[in-house]
Amino acid sequence: LDSSGLCSSQITGANTGIGKETAKELAARGARVILACRNVTKGEQAASDIMKNVDGANVVVRQLDLADTKSICLFAENIYNTEKSLHFLINNAAVAICPYAKTVDGYEMQFGVNHLGHFFLTFLLLDLLKHSAPSRVINLSSAAHAMGKIRFDDLNGEKDYHPVRAYAQSKLANVLFSRELAKKTEGFGVMVFSVDPGVVNTEITRPIRRPLVDLIKTFSFVLKTPAEGAYTTVYCTVTPDNQVLTGGFYKDCALAASCRAAEDNLTSLKLWAVSCHLLGIRWR
Numbered sequence: 229l230d231s232s233g234l235c236s237s238q239i240t241g242a243n244t245g246i247g248k249e250t251a252k253e254l255a256a257r258g259a260r261v262i263l264a265c266r267n268v269t270k271g272e273q274a275a276s277d278i279m280k281n282v283d284g285a286n287v288v289v290r291q292l293d294l295a296d297t298k299s300i301c302l303f304a305e306n307i308y309n310t311e312k313s314l315h316f317l318i319n320n321a322a323v324a325i326c327p328y329a330k331t332v333d334g335y336e337m338q339f340g341v342n343h344l345g346h347f348f349l350t351f352l353l354l355d356l357l358k359h360s361a362p363s364r365v366i367n368l369s370s371a372a373h374a375m376g377k378i379r380f381d382d383l384n385g386e387k388d389y390h391p392v393r394a395y396a397q398s399k400l401a402n403v404l405f406s407r408e409l410a411k412k413t414e415g416f417g418v419m420v421f422s423v424d425p426g427v428v429n430t431e432i433t434r435p436i437r438r439p440l441v442d443l444i445k446t447f448s449f450v451l452k453t454p455a456e457g458a459y460t461t462v463y464c465t466v467t468p469d470n471q472v473l474t475g476g477f478y479k480d481c482a483l484a485a486s487c488r489a490a491e492d493n494l495t496s497l498k499l500w501a502v503s504c505h506l507l508g509i510r511w512r
């Protein structure tokens with residue numbers, strides 16, 4: 229809470245899917261919510277939907293393209309200039325299973341947006357989170373992390389790219405980053421979680437070929453709705469400190485086991501060092 233008693237949260241990729249439902253739920257609980265969206269028009273549409281559904285919702289939209297480090301810097305500068313506090317940083321945005329593409333800075337798109345973009349954003353906002361403590365960082369991962377391997381010899385997928393493998397690598401990176409960040413923020417009042425939201429009926433299937441998407445949607449009755457997909461993120465946001473474990477991997481609103489590769493301390497340290505090197509930052 230800041231001096232006015234307001235809790236502040238910021239959600240990336242909040243214009244649709246799980247991010248939008250998370251924003252709606254936190255706004256309904258009285259938080260100020262910043263929708264960090266690459267497309268401001270879509271963000272404004274989501275904000276207006278939320279305001280129609282939640283009386284007195286305190287929701288604002290800010291432009292953020294996680295595929296562009298300049299945009300991330302400008303976004304963070306804007307947050308420092310306009311917000312007194314930040315209690316929850318929810319790193320939710322992702323691009324999934326797309327054809328080979330690169331970010332503005334030349335990183336493979338899924339590794340660049342899902343991991344590096346959020347890593348850099350968190351680095352820039354950590355002082356504000358510490359200043360606002362108790363605070364939390366929640367990183368959206370996926371069950372797909374268990375199929376992942378951090379391919380340090382080809383992080384950019386230049387030698388050999390496979391869309392599913394690149395997605396799994398980025399989601400494994402989300403869990404490794406969360407565990408390492410939790411160690412580094414211990415004693416600062418900042419808790420960190422990674423979340424598997426389950427299999428959720430959202431727009432995440434966009435880059436996948438049409439017949440396969442239609443097949444998946446035929447079984448939509450077994451998929452979670454976006455609102456259900458937001459449950460575990462909301463759980464990690466609002467559950468009291470003494471009932472959750474910093475660094476933990478959460479699924480179905482409970483602590484869960486991540487895969488063995490996600491628990492490898494050498495890999496998480498190496499990923500941290502390589503991410504700093506790629507971004508040209510010092511973060512110990």
Ligand SMILES: NC(=O)c1ccc[n+]([C@@H]2O[C@H](COP(=O)([O-])OP(=O)(O)OC[C@H]3O[C@@H](n4cnc5c(N)ncnc54)[C@H](OP(=O)(O)O)[C@@H]3O)[C@@H](O)[C@H]2O)c1
Nearest residue numbers: 241245246266293294295321322368370427428430431432
């Ligand atoms: N849906 C599932 O079954 C499932 C399963 C496991 C894990 N997850 C994870 O849950 C999270 C939310 O997924 P979702 O299903 O809600 O996906 P979604 O409906 O596709 O939403 C993804 C969001 O990320 C945004 N985004 C993509 N690239 C961006 C960029 N460069 N900069 C800023 N924002 C960007 C999108 O913006 P635009 O609208 O402008 O594209 C959109 O708002 C993701 O981290 C995903 O990996 C989802």
